[in-house]
Amino acid sequence: MKRTTIYLEPELEVLLKLEMQRQKRPMAEIVREAVYAYLRSSPRRVPPGAGAFASGHSDTASRVDAVLAETGFGGAPVRPRRIPSRKK
Helix, strand or coil: CCCCCCCCCHHHHHHHHHHHHHHCCCHHHHHHHHHHHHHHHCCCCCCCCCCCCCCCCCCCHHHHHHHHHHCCCCCCCCCCCCCCCCCC
């Protein structure tokens, strides 16, 4: 396990100590259990846009050059057209 520090409001600390005495269990154990229960109970949301552009391929990263070439990227650079200047 990894040791960490948390800061509690005084009222929450009192409630936690009362729970410790009631259950006859160490504070760390109760906190771990509470954090675990909290994290498991809240639904996990995916980041906005995740999966919005799914290609259906699982190997895209390994064939990036081919994918870019199929879409017109990654080839020889295209020079921009020069627009003739108008002289007065």
